[in-house]
Amino acid sequence: MLRVICAKWGDYQDNTITQLFDNVKEKSSVSFDFCCFTEFSNEFDKYQHQKDGYDYWDQGGLPHSNKIQLFKLDEKFDKNDVILYLDLDVIVNQDIAYFLELDNNKPYIVWNYWDEEKPEEWRRLYNISHCPLFNSSVMLWKPGQNLPIYNFLKANADKVFFTYRGIDTFMFHHFGPYTSTHFNHFEEGVVTSHRHGGNILAGVVHMFEGLSDEEKGKYVFNR
């Protein structure tokens, strides 16, 4: 069973979920089950303080850590299911059956190929909390495959929440290519970013991360 999942918290309106579902349904040639997670454990709430006086980039607090809870919440699914996670601010352009053809011996995450073209930017910022080459807007995994990430966060919550202001950097540092072989990456062009190249050659999934609410409203939420 292909499980297409998303997660909602914060300011997103309910119709954004319906829009994403309609979008996936329109583009899918295979059957799938759609699920939006809205209830999350409060186990990490106590770590999510914002450090006084810290700048936006360096405040720690691990925003969007709810996404990592999905790696535990997937236990309700069958172990043979395939989970495609989509952020609410993405557009599916092509058939998601593509994702079922991938070898699923390891989970997948988006590799920011567009940032790789500017090594002077990302490499010198590697040790700083806001510069990963991972993007968790689109992920693919089988239930349990990403449980080590949840377990690692749980075991080191005080340190990780203090250190990282983004889950992507956290995962890049601790489950990325320099320290582990945990993830596969989607091939270049499969998942694309509107911020880096507009909608020319948009991939199977096109992300609108990093854009303003106004821009997202224009491109995504009027699907």
Add this chain to the structure above:
Amino acid sequence: MFRNVERTLKYELDEKYSHRKEEVYKAIRNGTDWIYDCNIYKEWCYEKLLELDFHKANDFSKTNIVSGGYCFYDGQYWLKLGIKNIWLYELDEEIRGINGRLTDYIKHDIEKTFKTLDCVIDKKWVNKDIGLHINFNCEKYYHMKHAVSKADYPDNCIFVFCGSNLKYAGPDTPGNGNINICETLDDFIETLPNMHIFFKDTMNDKHMVIGCLE
């Protein structure tokens, strides 16, 4: 030693790390690591250890250095301190390659091991069988009291912790990437494990504490 630099800049950095060439140049020429005048503080630490003669009373042959940045002149100090085996820990994968080249001139005297990790979150991978442990940038990590515990290290191991009050003040400023700043030396000591302190002081924005664990 200087042939070493020439080779590093000419070949290694041209081919593999060209995007870092300028900052490596700066680090060697005037001690500025990217935007941060780090060599002054590293020199302060090494000179203080030598001045206090710790290297004569203690065995520094095995030493950890966390967040040392570009290490070129460091090699001379490592030799003076009697270091024979050194473990260099960085968050930044590329620095290990560059430092390997920059310190090639001591390869017959000191065995180097490079590790890419966060010394707090990945503390289990940090070598504990040492006589000297230096962290030059505690401000880039969670509190050191969660990274180092007395039970794990030899009793006479000397610890040097450096931290700062350099807040983030916009892109490419010295505080960039600092997640654990301490306004005062006392604030900094609060973040450290319990120590018998031999030396503590602040130079400009940088605090330094030398001691052993209690």
